[in-house]
Amino acid sequence: MSACYCGSGKSFALCCQKFLDKKEISSDAQELMRSRYSAFVSKNAEYLNNTSTANVAEVKFNALDSLVWLRLKIESFTENEVTFKAYYKDAGKVQVLREHSFFIKESGRLKYDAGVILESKIERNEICPCGSEKKYKKCCGK
Ligand SMILES: [Zn+2]
Numbered sequence: 001m002s003a004c005y006c007g008s009g010k011s012f013a014l015c016c017q018k019f020l021d022k023k024e025i026s027s028d029a030q031e032l033m034r035s036r037y038s039a040f041v042s043k044n045a046e047y048l049n050n051t052s053t054a055n056v057a058e059v060k061f062n063a064l065d066s067l068v069w070l071r072l073k074i075e076s077f078t079e080n081e082v083t084f085k086a087y088y089k090d091a092g093k094v095q096v097l098r099e100h101s102f103f104i105k106e107s108g109r110l111k112y113d114a115g116v117i118l119e120s121k122i123e124r125n126e127i128c129p130c131g132s133e134k135k136y137k138k139c140c141g142k
C-alpha cells in the first residue's frame with residue numbers, strides 16, 4: 001500500500017482516498033486540508049472545487065503546469081482554521097507556501113473559504129523537503 005500524499009504516515013487507502021473518492025465527507029478542518037492537499041498532488045480539480053466556497057477561485061490544472069508538490073506540514077489547527085506549509089518544486093527550484101486557511105460550513109458541509117499567505121522560507125539546516133533526508137543546504141538549497 002502506498003503512503004498518503006498528505007504525509008499523515010497512513011496509507012492512502014486509509015487516509016485521504018475515502019474523501020477523494022467521495023465515499024466520505026470530512027467535517028474536520030485538518031482532515032479536509034490534508035485531503036485538499038492530496039487532491040492538489042493528484043490533480044483532482046473536481047474535489048478541490050467541491051470542497052471550496054464560491055469565494056475561492058475555481059481550480060483548473062494545466063497540462064503544462066511544471067509545479068510538483070513535495071510535502072505538507074500542518075503547523076496548527078482549530079475547528080475551522082489550519083496553518084500549514086506546503087513545499088513544492090517549480091522549474092527545478094524547491095519553494096514553500098505557508099498559509100493560514102479558513103473553513104466555514106456551507107449547506108452543512110465544511111468548506112475552504114479563504115487563505116492568508118504568511119511569510120516563510122526554507123531554513124538551511126532543515127531536512128530537505130524533496131525527501132532525500134539530507135539537510136536543505138546540502139541538497140536542493142545548494
Ligand atoms: Zn492523507
Ligand SMILES: [Zn+2]
Nearest residue numbers: 128130139140
Ligand atoms: Zn533536496
